[in-house]
Amino acid sequence: MLRAPVAPRPRKRSRPVEAGVPKCAEAKFEDVRIFLVERKMGSSRRSFLTQLARSKGFTVEDVLSDAVTHVVSEDIRASSLWTWLKSRAPPNLSTIRVLNIGWFTDSMREGRPVAVETRHLIQDVSPEVSPPTPVTTVSQYACQRRTTTENRNKVFTDAFEVLVEKYEFSDMEGPSLAFRRAASVLKSLPWEVRSLQATQHLPCLGEHTKAVMEDILQHGRSFEVERILSDEKYQTLKLLTSVFGVGPKTAEKWQRRGLRSLSDVLAEPGIQLNRMQQSGFLHYGDISRAVSRAEARALGSIIDEAAHAITPDAVLALTGGFRRGKEFGHDVDFIVTTPQLGKEGNLLSDVIDVLKRQGILLFCDHQASTFDMSKLPSHRFEAMDHFAKCFLILRLEGRHVDGGLHSDEGDSRGWRAVRVDLVSPPMDRYAFALLGWTGSRQFERDLRRFARLERGMLLDNHALFDKTKKEFLAATTERDIFDHLGLEYMEPWQRNA
Ligand code: CTP
Ligand code: MN
Numbered sequence: 001m002l003r004a005p006v007a008p009r010p011r012k013r014s015r016p017v018e019a020g021v022p023k024c025a026e027a028k029f030e031d032v033r034i035f036l037v038e039r040k041m042g043s044s045r046r047s048f049l050t051q052l053a054r055s056k057g058f059t060v061e062d063v064l065s066d067a068v069t070h071v072v073s074e075d076i077r078a079s080s081l082w083t084w085l086k087s088r089a090p091p092n093l094s095t096i097r098v099l100n101i102g103w104f105t106d107s108m109r110e111g112r113p114v115a116v117e118t119r120h121l122i123q124d125v126s127p128e129v130s131p132p133t134p135v136t137t138v139s140q141y142a143c144q145r146r147t148t149t150e151n152r153n154k155v156f157t158d159a160f161e162v163l164v165e166k167y168e169f170s171d172m173e174g175p176s177l178a179f180r181r182a183a184s185v186l187k188s189l190p191w192e193v194r195s196l197q198a199t200q201h202l203p204c205l206g207e208h209t210k211a212v213m214e215d216i217l218q219h220g221r222s223f224e225v226e227r228i229l230s231d232e233k234y235q236t237l238k239l240l241t242s243v244f245g246v247g248p249k250t251a252e253k254w255q256r257r258g259l260r261s262l263s264d265v266l267a268e269p270g271i272q273l274n275r276m277q278q279s280g281f282l283h284y285g286d287i288s289r290a291v292s293r294a295e296a297r298a299l300g301s302i303i304d305e306a307a308h309a310i311t312p313d314a315v316l317a318l319t320g321g322f323r324r325g326k327e328f329g330h331d332v333d334f335i336v337t338t339p340q341l342g343k344e345g346n347l348l349s350d351v352i353d354v355l356k357r358q359g360i361l362l363f364c365d366h367q368a369s370t371f372d373m374s375k376l377p378s379h380r381f382e383a384m385d386h387f388a389k390c391f392l393i394l395r396l397e398g399r400h401v402d403g404g405l406h407s408d409e410g411d412s413r414g415w416r417a418v419r420v421d422l423v424s425p426p427m428d429r430y431a432f433a434l435l436g437w438t439g440s441r442q443f444e445r446d447l448r449r450f451a452r453l454e455r456g457m458l459l460d461n462h463a464l465f466d467k468t469k470k471e472f473l474a475a476t477t478e479r480d481i482f483d484h485l486g487l488e489y490m491e492p493w494q495r496n497a
């Protein structure tokens with residue numbers, strides 16, 4: 001009889017193999033500072049592990065200060081550990097990761113700090129501790145939080161999003177990002193926040209965010225948010241930026257000229273709208289209305305057919321919010337490319353021509369590729385990648401959509417205008433482009449931040465570069481990229497951060 005291979009029995013207590021531990025190596029991982037909890041571990045094992053880690057280039061702190069990023073404990077009773085930690089009270093306790101010894105031994109084996117996985121977390125096993133939060137199970141990075149489209153904390157995140165917008169309009173990036181991060185953390189929770197107490201171990205929630213939450217918990221609404229919503233300047237900027245092609249800068253300029261409504265803008269003689277803004281005003285009603293999944297599917301068939309008419313080996317992939325499982329979006333995003341390297345730019349132009357001949361191209365902003373592998377890696381983040389792409393408005397016929405158009409009652413035109421984005425990366429960049437265009441924006445931001453701060457790597461829509469090894473890391477699938485980053489794989493529907 002065949003026997004299944006037997007897995008090696010886990011050693012009872014994983015004593016590191018090295019016998020004589022060499023002296024300190026140069027500190028290699030500047031973003032990780034470990035503190036080993038002596039309780040249960042004992043002082044001699046603690047100093048042995050400290051030396052071992054230092055010999056491998058890890059920074060181990062002797063005292064629990066606010067420089068510490070990772071607390072490692074062999075005492076896995078969360079409640080008593082937490083009480084002990086709180087009695088030491090470093091000011092940033094909520095952002096410190098509290099981990100079991102497994103994370104430490106895995107990191108020693110790999111010779112680098114491994115990504116924190118669920119099995120490394122200290123689970124709260126004590127029944128008398130009430131909050132549903134195990135100690136520090138929520139990462140500060142969105143790319144380590146599985147976030148579906150189901151949001152149980154919408155009352156809070158909607159309020160935060162108003163604040164994000166307000167600060168964005170005032171060009172205050174810091175506070176705007178802080179509220180984005182806070183909203184993203186709450187979206188990832190599989191439970192509803194019912195008290196501030198329950199949020200005490202969550203990362204990325206500051207004084208200001210908590211004050212807003214407290215109002216909502218007590219009064220059902222935030223007074224600060226209500227004040228913003230009733231502010232005339234906010235309302236005007238919100239309305240003007242809702243036009244395709246109008247950003248915060250232009251909106252601000254128009255607002256300063258005393259323009260308050262879309263018709264004010266159109267009636268103002270001195271204003272020159274660019275082509276994008278003209279189309280934005282022309283199709284305003286249609287493109288400010290959400291696109292349904294059925295409409296996205298119909299557009300997918302149209303683009304697929306156009307691409308395959310040009311070359312039978314065309315590759316089409318849905319990306320953006322619909323790939324993440326959203327039911328509605330503000331546009332539909334696709335990758336259109338071909339396995340023939342270097343031919344993807346022409347494919348995109350040809351697809352645009354086909355759409356034009358079909359009479360469904362209402363607007364097209366086509367940007368040719370400026371991609372050049374020899375200019376990589378880019379050390380600063382650029383808002384746009386360098387692939388050939390186009391921002392379109394297409395005419396979608398109701399008869400092509402299962403169940404009909406998602407449109408106003410009483411709209412008898414039988415068609416609507418829809419925003420569509422197409423991007424054409426060369427096939428060897430496909431995995432990076434797919435990961436980058438699937439989003440969400442917050443998920444992407446944190447993937448890049450995680451890569452840079454935790455791994456010394458640079459990630460963008462084109463490539464992944466290892467700064468230590470000074471080399472690019474190849475990937476043919478999204479999974480390859482997560483693997484290079486030492487991250488647990490996240491399905492697209494878990495990236496709604
Ligand atoms: N993106 C990008 N470069 C751009 C435009 C978009 O990398 N110049 C990426 C963004 O990172 C984003 C994704 O494309 O994650 C989709 O962008 P967008 O359509 O704006 O957002 P969605 O998540 O699809 O949201 P919605 O459903 O509202 O369209
Ligand atoms: Mn989109």
Ligand code: MN
Binds near residue numbers: 320331332333421
């Ligand atoms: Mn888009």
